[in-house]
Amino acid sequence: xxxxxxxxxxxxxxxxxxxxxxxxxxxxxxxxxxxxxxxxxxxxxxxxxxxxxxxxxxxxxxxxxxxxxxxxxxxxxxxxxxxxxxxxxxxxxxxxxxxxxxxxxxxxxxxxxxxxxxxxxxxxxxxxxxxxxxxxxxxxxxxxxxxxxxxxxxxxxxxxxxxxxxxxxxxxxxxxxxxxxxxxxxxxxxxxxxxxxxxxxxxxxxxxxxxxxxxxxxxxxxxxxxxxxxxxxxxxxxxxxxxxxxxxxxxxxxxxxxxxxxxxxxxxxxxxxxxxxxxxxxxxxxxxxxxxxxxxxxxxxxxxxxxxxxxxxxxxxxxxxxxxxxxxxxxxxxx
Amino acid sequence: xxxxxxxxxxxxxxxxxxxxxxxxxxxxxxxxxxxxxxxxxxxxxxxxxxxxxxxxxxxxxxxxxxxxxxxxxxxxxxxxxxxxxxxxxxxxxxxxxxxxxxxxxxxxx
Numbered sequence: 001x002x003x004x005x006x007x008x009x010x011x012x013x014x015x016x017x018x019x020x021x022x023x024x025x026x027x028x029x030x031x032x033x034x035x036x037x038x039x040x041x042x043x044x045x046x047x048x049x050x051x052x053x054x055x056x057x058x059x060x061x062x063x064x065x066x067x068x069x070x071x072x073x074x075x076x077x078x079x080x081x082x083x084x085x086x087x088x089x090x091x092x093x094x095x096x097x098x099x100x101x102x103x104x105x106x107x108x109x110x111x112x113x114x115x116x117x118x119x120x121x122x123x124x125x126x127x128x129x130x131x132x133x134x135x136x137x138x139x140x141x142x143x144x145x146x147x148x149x150x151x152x153x154x155x156x157x158x159x160x161x162x163x164x165x166x167x168x169x170x171x172x173x174x175x176x177x178x179x180x181x182x183x184x185x186x187x188x189x190x191x192x193x194x195x196x197x198x199x200x201x202x203x204x205x206x207x208x209x210x211x212x213x214x215x216x217x218x219x220x221x222x223x224x225x226x227x228x229x230x231x232x233x234x235x236x237x238x239x240x241x242x243x244x245x246x247x248x249x250x251x252x253x254x255x256x257x258x259x260x261x262x263x264x265x266x267x268x269x270x271x272x273x274x275x276x277x278x279x280x281x282x283x284x285x286x287x288x289x290x291x292x293x294x295x296x297x298x299x300x301x302x303x304x305x306x307x308x309x310x311x312x313x314x315x316x317x318x319x320x321x322x323x324x325x326x327x328x329x330x331x332x333x334x335x
Numbered sequence: 336x337x338x339x340x341x342x343x344x345x346x347x348x349x350x351x352x353x354x355x356x357x358x359x360x361x362x363x364x365x366x367x368x369x370x371x372x373x374x375x376x377x378x379x380x381x382x383x384x385x386x387x388x389x390x391x392x393x394x395x396x397x398x399x400x401x402x403x404x405x406x407x408x409x410x411x412x413x414x415x416x417x418x419x420x421x422x423x424x425x426x427x428x429x430x431x432x433x434x435x436x437x438x439x440x441x442x443x444x
Contacts, residue, residue, distance in 0.1 A: 165424065182443075182444060183427055183428070183429065184443075185420050194420070195442075196442035196443040196444075197417055197418070197440065197441075197442045198417045198418030198420075198443070199418060279422075279426065280422035280423070280426060282420075282423070285402060289422060289426055291427075
């Protein structure tokens with residue numbers, strides 16, 4: 001209030017001053033005089049700083065993007081190189097395998113004096129290298145027939161059984177990674193199965209197996225046994241319960257020592273397979289030990305071609321899952 | 336006679352080797368493998384062989400004979416058993432221990 005009064009007095013004083021005389025300046029006037037050029041300078045400095053900061057930010061961003069682009073390009077180049085190398089290796093491997101397969105299979109088909117030993121060796125080569133791609137049961141049976149009159153028959157049969165057993169074990173090891181299995185002992189004389197406690201006997205054995213969320217009841221019924229060829233015939237009944245409705249399928253199959261699970265299996269809906277493996281057959285006692293495996297189709301042999309509708313259904317399911325996961329994944333960040 | 340003796344010995348050895356059986360597998364209870372050290376006894380006729388589970392609940396017992404045998408587990412103060420059939424090749428028996436009416440039972444998975 002006093003200040004205002006003083007200001008008024010100042011104005012009156014200035015009015016009172018005679019013309020031509022420089023009016024007296026107070027501190028505010030002086031400050032105004034000083035700040036007038038400094039204000040311009042400060043604005044210029046602020047504009048310069050802002051400009052420098054913006055340009056350095058843009059430069060940094062450009063550098064970052066360039067580095068990212070370079071990294072992406074490098075990764076693309078590496079991937080291309082890797083895929084080229086892989087495909088070339090696959091090509092050369094395929095060519096080698098093709099030549100190997102042709103020469104081995106010709107030794108069986110060609111009429112000539114191949115000794116049983118040579119045939120056994122060729123069979124072993126074929127089995128160890130192509131057991132995931134070919135059904136070699138006919139070849140096993142053919143060799144077994146051919147060596148019937150050989151003086152070294154026992155040795156050859158043992159070798160055949162050893163090869164078959166080894167391949168079955170190898171394949172089961174792979175399959176069991178994604179499979180649900182159960183074992184059962186069959187009385188081949190009474191055509192019955194031992195109960196899990198090993199005491200009671202029933203004409204069939206049944207278990208629930210769940211693979212990839214699909215639950216199936218698998219029932220194995222003993223139909224016949226051939227001690228001469230060491231094979232058993234079973235009826236497999238599969239009951240799938242899905243969305244409230246039950247679907248039942250049934251098939252009969254012979255299972256022997258030379259049936260390999262990756263190749264000799266039954267195709268089920270949803271790209272799954274069911275295989276029955278004969279682990280042991282004691283002809284004298286009349287007992288056989290089997291393993292039943294239900295597994296995803298990706299573990300089946302290379303011989304099988306995929307069903308395109310199943311492949312499409314799988315791709316669509318993957319897309320659907322990705323689509324569902326998208327908004328769900330975005331939700332927390334939106335919060 | 337001298338020639339026949341080694342041949343007979345060889346035949347006997349081969350027959351003995353062929354008769355050897357093996358049972359192997361895992362034992363679980365409520366979906367979990369059994370603790371290590373659970374004792375197992377495989378009785379085949381008069382002969383018996385002992386074994387035990389490892390930390391993964393796995394076991395393996397070899398015996399000189401094949402055919403019907405009984406596998407006895409000593410666990411929680413009880414001795415549940417299961418009948419097993421041994422072949423010339425190793426036989427897998429994945430077993431499950433269940434408690435039914437206060438009694439332990441052993442059965443094939």
